[in-house]
Amino acid sequence: MTESTRTGTVALIGRPNVGKSTLLNALIGQKLSITSRRPQTTRIRLQGILTLPAAQIIFVDTPGFQQRHAGMIYRSMNRAVADALETVDQVLMVVEALRWNEADAAILKRLDTPRPPWLLINKTDRVRDPAQLAEYVREHQAEFARFAEIFLVSAQQPSTLQPLLKQLASRLPEGPFQYDSDQVSDRHERFFVAEFIREQLFRQLGDELPYATAVLIDKYEQTQGLVRIEATLLVDNAGQKAILIGDKGQRMKAIGTAARHQIEKFLGTRVYLGLWAKIKPGWAEDSHLLKQLGHDF
Numbered sequence: 001m002t003e004s005t006r007t008g009t010v011a012l013i014g015r016p017n018v019g020k021s022t023l024l025n026a027l028i029g030q031k032l033s034i035t036s037r038r039p040q041t042t043r044i045r046l047q048g049i050l051t052l053p054a055a056q057i058i059f060v061d062t063p064g065f066q067q068r069h070a071g072m073i074y075r076s077m078n079r080a081v082a083d084a085l086e087t088v089d090q091v092l093m094v095v096e097a098l099r100w101n102e103a104d105a106a107i108l109k110r111l112d113t114p115r116p117p118w119l120l121i122n123k124t125d126r127v128r129d130p131a132q133l134a135e136y137v138r139e140h141q142a143e144f145a146r147f148a149e150i151f152l153v154s155a156q157q158p159s160t161l162q163p164l165l166k167q168l169a170s171r172l173p174e175g176p177f178q179y180d181s182d183q184v185s186d187r188h189e190r191f192f193v194a195e196f197i198r199e200q201l202f203r204q205l206g207d208e209l210p211y212a213t214a215v216l217i218d219k220y221e222q223t224q225g226l227v228r229i230e231a232t233l234l235v236d237n238a239g240q241k242a243i244l245i246g247d248k249g250q251r252m253k254a255i256g257t258a259a260r261h262q263i264e265k266f267l268g269t270r271v272y273l274g275l276w277a278k279i280k281p282g283w284a285e286d287s288h289l290l291k292q293l294g295h296d297f
Contacts, residue, residue: 007056008089008172009047012120013111015103018096019122019155024048024061026155027165031266032185032192033061034199038210041202044294045083047186049179055169056177060088072285085110089172091117093147097124098136100143108143116148120164125154190217191294192266197231197259197275201244204255209243212236214283214293218276227267230274234283241277252277 012020021033021042028048034041048059085091091113095104111117127133133152137144144150149167153160179186194215202210212235219230235241245252252275260273283289 005054006172007175007177009058009060010090011060011088012092012094014094018094020094021061022155024059028184030184034195036202038202049184051181052169057168092120093117094120094122097121097127100140118149119147121152124152125156190220193229193263196262200255200259209240212240226270228272233277234280236281241279244277
């Protein structure tokens, strides 16, 4: 690449459930980060790489900042946010259109970054009257004055993302691309396989159980025309294991079928997926295991 190219890292920061992961997928144009309607789906920092003709934007999807939850896994999630703030070239704080609460205000207080952060007002497609958005911005003008730029965006309306991408591409530092132009993430395939399985836990289980589960990839073997995958789903106790398996194994089968379809779409090949449930009390406080799952401390 010539000296005229630009490249840099851009963090997506915000409280849980403001749509950061869905937004990342829309910006990259491919599903990388898992999503669900439940908050705190994202646990581990993920980079999504968008290569434009003259710029490479490396988006960093972070977990929602945890204020009410304690424990080792949640400390790791907050560390991922803090590390992103210290190392990226630009910070984008994501909020939900027409909503601003104490959690948003607390995150804004933490944004002591070399460059003023930008604000993304997300989910604007849900606002029927544009005048409401204007009033929302006026109502919070004191808080929003801290942002260098404000963008109204929606992952469901790709055209709203183009002004943001244009500005990012022009503001990043000059330099050569850090990744090949066809690379979309820094993570390996096993990571995405585990995430797609975990996504189905959020989509098909109750409100609490997905937060008490984790996915370990035990086997990943690629042969001609088929990838064989075996994974262990960790839970804390026998009651959770019974719920996960379901009557005559039907729930586990449904989770596996849905995950396999998503993995096949991602890998572009046929997949055999075997899932096993295992009781591992206190897995979320096991630093060695959490490191295996990709958490940093």
